[in-house]
Amino acid sequence: MTQAQMQGAGADAGAGLPPMGETRLQVLMVGLGNEIFAVETDMVREIIDPVPVTRVAGARAFLPALVNVRGNVIPLADLRIRFGMPKSEQTADTRIVVIEVEIDGDPVTLGLLADKVYEVTEVSTRQMQQTPRLGSHWRPEFIRFITKWDEEFVIVPDMSRILG
Amino acid sequence: MELDPTETFRQEASELLDSLETVLLDLGQTPQDRDLIDAAFRALHTIKGSGAMFGFDKVAAFTHDFETAFDLIRKGKIDANHDIVTVSLSARDYIRTLIEDPDSTDPIIGEAIVEELQRLIGAGPAAAKNAAPAAETAAEPAPGNPASAGWRIEIAFEPGILRNGTNPLVLLDDLRALGPCTVEADLGAVPVLEELDPETCLITWTVTLESACSQEEIEDVFMFVRDEMKLVIAPLAAGGQSGFGLDMSMPGDAAPATATAPVVEPEAAPAPAARAAAPAPAAPAPEKAELNRRAEDKGTTTVRVQAERLDELMDRVGELVIAQARLSQIAHSGTDLAIKAIAEEIERLASGLRDSTMGVRMVPMGSLFGRFRRLVHDLSRDLGKPVDFVTVGEDTEMDKTMIERLADPLVHLIRNAIDHGIENADDRARTAKSATGRIELAARYVGAQVLVTVQDDGAGLNTARIRAKAEENGLIAPGANLSEHEIHQFLFHPGFSTAKTISALSGRGVGMDVVKRTIEAMRGTIDLTTIPGHGSSVTLRLPLTLAIIDGLLIRVGEGRYIIPLSAVEECIELTAEAEARAKGRSFLNVRGDLVPFLRLRDVFDAEGQPDPHQKVIVTSIGDTRVGLVVDQIIGSHQTVIKSLSKLHSDVTMFSGATILGDGSAALILDVAQLVTLGQSRAENDRTPEAA
Numbered sequence: 001m002t003q004a005q006m007q008g009a010g011a012d013a014g015a016g017l018p019p020m021g022e023t024r025l026q027v028l029m030v031g032l033g034n035e036i037f038a039v040e041t042d043m044v045r046e047i048i049d050p051v052p053v054t055r056v057a058g059a060r061a062f063l064p065a066l067v068n069v070r071g072n073v074i075p076l077a078d079l080r081i082r083f084g085m086p087k088s089e090q091t092a093d094t095r096i097v098v099i100e101v102e103i104d105g106d107p108v109t110l111g112l113l114a115d116k117v118y119e120v121t122e123v124s125t126r127q128m129q130q131t132p133r134l135g136s137h138w139r140p141e142f143i144r145f146i147t148k149w150d151e152e153f154v155i156v157p158d159m160s161r162i163l164g
Numbered sequence: 165m166e167l168d169p170t171e172t173f174r175q176e177a178s179e180l181l182d183s184l185e186t187v188l189l190d191l192g193q194t195p196q197d198r199d200l201i202d203a204a205f206r207a208l209h210t211i212k213g214s215g216a217m218f219g220f221d222k223v224a225a226f227t228h229d230f231e232t233a234f235d236l237i238r239k240g241k242i243d244a245n246h247d248i249v250t251v252s253l254s255a256r257d258y259i260r261t262l263i264e265d266p267d268s269t270d271p272i273i274g275e276a277i278v279e280e281l282q283r284l285i286g287a288g289p290a291a292a293k294n295a296a297p298a299a300e301t302a303a304e305p306a307p308g309n310p311a312s313a314g315w316r317i318e319i320a321f322e323p324g325i326l327r328n329g330t331n332p333l334v335l336l337d338d339l340r341a342l343g344p345c346t347v348e349a350d351l352g353a354v355p356v357l358e359e360l361d362p363e364t365c366l367i368t369w370t371v372t373l374e375s376a377c378s379q380e381e382i383e384d385v386f387m388f389v390r391d392e393m394k395l396v397i398a399p400l401a402a403g404g405q406s407g408f409g410l411d412m413s414m415p416g417d418a419a420p421a422t423a424t425a426p427v428v429e430p431e432a433a434p435a436p437a438a439r440a441a442a443p444a445p446a447a448p449a450p451e452k453a454e455l456n457r458r459a460e461d462k463g464t465t466t467v468r469v470q471a472e473r474l475d476e477l478m479d480r481v482g483e484l485v486i487a488q489a490r491l492s493q494i495a496h497s498g499t500d501l502a503i504k505a506i507a508e509e510i511e512r513l514a515s516g517l518r519d520s521t522m523g524v525r526m527v528p529m530g531s532l533f534g535r536f537r538r539l540v541h542d543l544s545r546d547l548g549k550p551v552d553f554v555t556v557g558e559d560t561e562m563d564k565t566m567i568e569r570l571a572d573p574l575v576h577l578i579r580n581a582i583d584h585g586i587e588n589a590d591d592r593a594r595t596a597k598s599a600t601g602r603i604e605l606a607a608r609y610v611g612a613q614v615l616v617t618v619q620d621d622g623a624g625l626n627t628a629r630i631r632a633k634a635e636e637n638g639l640i641a642p643g644a645n646l647s648e649h650e651i652h653q654f655l656f657h658p659g660f661s662t663a664k665t666i667s668a669l670s671g672r673g674v675g676m677d678v679v680k681r682t683i684e685a686m687r688g689t690i691d692l693t694t695i696p697g698h699g700s701s702v703t704l705r706l707p708l709t710l711a712i713i714d715g716l717l718i719r720v721g722e723g724r725y726i727i728p729l730s731a732v733e734e735c736i737e738l739t740a741e742a743e744a745r746a747k748g749r750s751f752l753n754v755r756g757d758l759v760p761f762l763r764l765r766d767v768f769d770a771e772g773q774p775d776p777h778q779k780v781i782v783t784s785i786g787d788t789r790v791g792l793v794v795d796q797i798i799g800s801h802q803t804v805i806k807s808l809s810k811l812h813s814d815v816t817m818f819s820g821a822t823i824l825g826d827g828s829a830a831l832i833l834d835v836a837q838l839v840t841l842g843q844s845r846a847e848n849d850r851t852p853e854a855a
Binding site: 016054103108 | 723817
């Protein structure tokens with residue numbers, strides 16, 4: 001994978017040509033703790049500012065609350081808990097990314113608590129490297145693949161598995 | 165999609181087939197009932213007619229044969245009996261298959277059904293085959309009598325006919341196309357110009373048509389406006405006066421007037437008009453009934469609406485109720501009286517709208533009960549157990565989604581009642597019971613709930629056998645001290661069956677647990693009672709609707725929750741003395757009764773300090789009560805129920821969520837679960853005390 005190839009593909013897409021198979025993927029860059037991961041834009045519904053949450057007693061730890069998003073009551077997932085990251089306070093950058101994923105065949109809408117949302121970009125699914133040394137938080141089964149963004153490795157997580 | 169005429173036909177046919185089934189089953193019980201026979205015939209005729217119109221030729225052809233055979237019953241040549249009803253039911257099923265999945269079936273089945281029907285009716289295939297043309301040829305000469313003379317036609321439309329786009333002149337032109345016409349208009353009813361409403365049609369016409377056409381051709385001209393007009397067609401040869409004519413203002417689905425005579429007006433019957441040549445004039449009695457029914461039909465006009473649209477309406481109303489709650493909150497926190505007044509007005513309107521919307525979704529239980537008559541009929545035949553199926557409270561209304569979800573559980577319960585409940589004929593004879601078993605399906609209102617009971621007069625539950633089975637399955641220790649009621653609960657255990665042999669119907673051990681789960685998912689409860697030797701009864705207790713409930717808004721720590729008001733018995737203060745008396749155990753003395761209580765602060769792991777004056781909300785499910793200790797009772801709240809996400813399906817204490825006035829979400833407590841939790845904690849409390 002070279003820079004040239006990447007640009008070439010980008011130019012193709014810009015020229016309105018069909019995307020080249022599975023090679024390009026549009027993603028949203030999301031910060032969680034000190035790490036950045038990529039959520040496919042296909043599953044992202046919207047990004048909203050933090051809203052009041054309702055705690056759900058007895059629920060799994062990484063699904064601690066409910067939020068009202070435009071009249072729909074959806075669960076709020078805190079993936080930091082799922083990945084065993086330390087909990088941090090809410091900041092001015094905190095957002096809720098509303099995504100829709102398929103779990104056991106049913107579409108499920110939920111909010112992801114994100115410490116920061118960066119940008120929408122394209123990554124190549126071919127840029128997969130041999131698994132580099134990553135933060136220990138990521139269990140291998142949660143990772144769909146690893147790609148590169150701005151010279152940094154980013155993980156494209158397997159949301160259905162993480163939530164299922 | 166909605167305008168697809170084929171789809172409309174399917175829907176209509178499906179409803180007609182349902183009513184045909186009901187009518188046939190009724191006919192099995194009262195074979196002489198002319199009204200029922202006519203109703204069955206009408207349904208068949210409509211299916212045939214519209215089937216042909218929408219290109220369901222197979223349906224039309226088969227229905228024609230079926231109808232022809234049935235015509236003999238209708239004309240009183242033979243009486244309906246149990247066998248004819250059974251065959252007719254299978255014919256009805258066959259028509260349904262032809263409509264829904266014509267490829268999956270074979271015409272041979274249809275032929276066999278018709279042959280069987282003809283055999284039962286006594287008309288050999290040849291005779292029956294002749295019957296069809298005979299009916300038609302009989303039709304020809306009768307109206308054909310005045311062939312050369314022609315017809316006198318009196319036309320009077322309903323005054324409002326112009327508003328829906330009917331143009332009487334076009335219809336008159338159509339008549340002209342049949343032959344030379346003399347049209348006389350009667351302007352007698354038309355007022356002076358100042359009072360004239362141009363959209364009201366007050367003119368009536370008398371047309372003399374010199375044509376050898378058949379009466380049917382004339383009727384066809386008015387096919388689409390027959391319900392909205394009075395049409396009198398008289399052959400000219402018979403004097404041309406309306407008194408001898410036929411009142412053709414019947415609804416469109418009336419039997420074909422040419423071949424049959426139920427449409428002869430009672431007063432016209434004695435007159436030996438040319439029409440008397442038509443075969444076997446029906447007795448005036450069904451005609452009267454028909455007229456009455458028509459009058460009723462006019463009183464209650466109905467609109468057919470797709471179920472999804474109602475769901476959508478309910479969603480909108482739900483959002484409105486939430487928005488209104490927010491408005492009220494803002495209005496009451498301010499000082500502006502005008503806004504307060506408007507907020508109250510809107511609150512009143514929103515709650516009215518909510519009630520009417522829910523009313524629209526309410527469907528009488530009869531629509532569901534009707535389905536089971538067929539089930540009972542078939543089961544009783546298959547198992548050789550004659551059963552009287554009695555339904556009570558068909559007009560009890562419930563939300564349509566509830567009724568739909570209730571269908572499967574009730575099928576299970578009714579099957580169980582026949583298969584397990586009702587004994588076989590020998591046993592019944594031995595216990596001096598009547599040979600025919602009895603199953604009663606009843607619905608009635610109790611407060612904001614509906615009770616549905618399935619009751620049989622069979623042998624009752626065999627408690628000893630259930631107990632033995634439970635011990636065998638390791639569910640209880642041998643000799644454990646259990647009440648009968650507790651033992652019966654094992655029937656709801658997954659995979660629990662005491663049937664000695666597995667029949668096609670029951671005994672597999674799936675069923676009762678599924679029934680219980682379905683009912684509980686509908687926020688209902690299920691209860692079993694039995695009297696050995698006299699039968700058992702299953703009672704389902706269900707809320708009226710699933711969409712919106714009245715709730716009690718409470719606060720526990722920082723969180724706000726909703727308790728369904730239907731489960732709340734009373735609210736009391738948890739006094740220091742009461743707490744002291746409870747001595748750390750979770751019991752409360754409510755007027756002499758010991759009621760276990762749960763501190764919701766503990767259950768929900770609430771943070772912060774409890775309020776100084778804790779309140780207890782006494783809730784009940786069935787006979788069991790439990791107190792829920794909360795920090796604050798905020799007030800009643802119209803609760804639009806939103807189901808919990810699949811991701812939270814492991815959460816048991818809450819049955820759903822709602823949106824509060826400030827836009828935040830609140831959880832709805834699942835009282836049944838909390839009562840169970842409270843009871844089990846109370847058991848734990850008791851055990852150390854006993855030790």
